[in-house]
Amino acid sequence: xxxxxxxxxxxxxxxxxxxxxxxxxxxxxxxxxxxxxxxxxxxxxxxxxxxxxxxxxxxxxxxxxxxxxxxxxxxxxxxxxxxxxxxxxxxxxxxxxxxxxxxxxxxxxxxxxxxxxxxxxxxxxxxxxxxxxxxxxxxxxxxxxxxxxxxxxxxxxxxxxxxxxxxxxxxxxxxxxxxxxxxxxxxxxxxxxxxxxxxxxxxxxxxxxxxxxxxxxxxxxxxxxxxxxxxxxxxxxxxxxxxxxxxxxxxxxxxxxxxxxxxxxxxxxxxxxxxxxxxxxxxxxxxxxxxxxxxxxxxxxxxxxxxxxxxxxxxxxxxxxx
Numbered sequence: 595x596x597x598x599x600x601x602x603x604x605x606x607x608x609x610x611x612x613x614x615x616x617x618x619x620x621x622x623x624x625x626x627x628x629x630x631x632x633x634x635x636x637x638x639x640x641x642x643x644x645x646x647x648x649x650x651x652x653x654x655x656x657x658x659x660x661x662x663x664x665x666x667x668x669x670x671x672x673x674x675x676x677x678x679x680x681x682x683x684x685x686x687x688x689x690x691x692x693x694x695x696x697x698x699x700x701x702x703x704x705x706x707x708x709x710x711x712x713x714x715x716x717x718x719x720x721x722x723x724x725x726x727x728x729x730x731x732x733x734x735x736x737x738x739x740x741x742x743x744x745x746x747x748x749x750x751x752x753x754x755x756x757x758x759x760x761x762x763x764x765x766x767x768x769x770x771x772x773x774x775x776x777x778x779x780x781x782x783x784x785x786x787x788x789x790x791x792x793x794x795x796x797x798x799x800x801x802x803x804x805x806x807x808x809x810x811x812x813x814x815x816x817x818x819x820x821x822x823x824x825x826x827x828x829x830x831x832x833x834x835x836x837x838x839x840x841x842x843x844x845x846x847x848x849x850x851x852x853x854x855x856x857x858x859x860x861x862x863x864x865x866x867x868x869x870x871x872x873x874x875x876x877x878x879x880x881x882x883x884x885x886x887x888x889x890x891x892x893x894x895x896x897x898x899x900x901x902x903x904x905x906x907x908x909x910x911x912x913x914x915x916x
Contacts, residue, residue, distance in 0.1 A: 595682070595742060595752050597735050600661040601715075603782055606646075607639040609661060613699040613710050623676060625683050625709065628696035629718045638697055645695055645714050648721040654789065655782040657715045657725075662686070665708040667751035674707050676700075678746060683709060685741050689734045693717045694724050784810075784824065788835050797846035798839055 602609060614622050614635055632638050646658050664682065666674055683698045695714035700707060717724050726734075742749060787808055795801035802812055802819070810822040813829060819839065821831040832839065 595739070595749075596663075596665040597686075597738060598663045598665075599731065600663070601657045602659045602661060603655060603657055606642050606658060607635075609659060609712055610635050610639045610642070610697065613697065613712060622699045622701055622710075623679075625676075625680050625698040625700055626696070627698070628687055628692070628694075630695060630697060642695060642697075642712075642714055645718060646716055648719065649716050649723070650721040651723065655786050659715060660713040662711040662713065663708055664711070665706055666749065668706040669751035670749045671707060673746070673748045679707070679709055681745075682738070682742070683711060686711065686734075686738060689737050690726075691717075691724060693720070784822075784830055785835050788822070788830075788837060792837055792842070795842060798842045801839075801842055 614624070616622075627638070630638055630641055632641055642659065646656075649656065664686065679700050683696075687694075687696050690713065694716075695718055696711060698709060698711040700709050713724075715724065716722065739753065743753065788805065788810070791804045791808060792801060795804055805812070805822055810824060812819050812821070813823050814820055819832075821829055821833075821835070823829050
């Protein structure tokens, strides 16, 4: 068998409906459902979405579903029946983990028969991711091959040669789904980058400059900036990416108003500070007036009187006066 796993980040209803879409004159054969209660595609879609809503760690690019395709060689077609397909599906669920949601059907629109198994990306009712590494997925492939060899040795043409490239025959709709998954993954990567830059940008110019540094150039239509293009010149419209440049223009104007208000407030504070400084009486130099100098003048006269007195006292005594 050839086992291939695809991931989907949206389109739950589309994928569930595809599993049971009529194939020309044949109807897809339901194989089994696991941890699902509904009996219709609409009900199953709702259960997948509700379980995904319990996710603990949420990001914009979270994987919602795993789409696994198990193909068998058309040379073994006569040995393949419903019971075998159901048994292989059960074994895959056992290896991948029974604590997930599964929905499986088989398609026979081509010469080869193949299984389609849709699995939730979140464990059933826990909100925990069931992500595994590439090595762990490779181990599951090997274990499933071993199981097939031992239980269904008649499927001699459906044993893959691991390590060598071997293409899986897919019908046109499956190829479109696969291409859609790849395109969606690329779109999600661009979307994540653009929205991250948008959220931290303060103006349109800042936004476009940041996108340029991320490797995305802008293109215009009708004289207006319409979107971005990547290195391969693939175009992404801002409208498709959910980006509204008008919001950045409003954000820029608000920022300018805030800057102006802060400047006016600073100017007002400076003005009031200067007014308070003027109200405080400055320290004055003291100039002595004439009245303040009287003491000094009196002191000089007093010294002169003392000199006169001393002069008289110092005259020699006249003996006749005695």
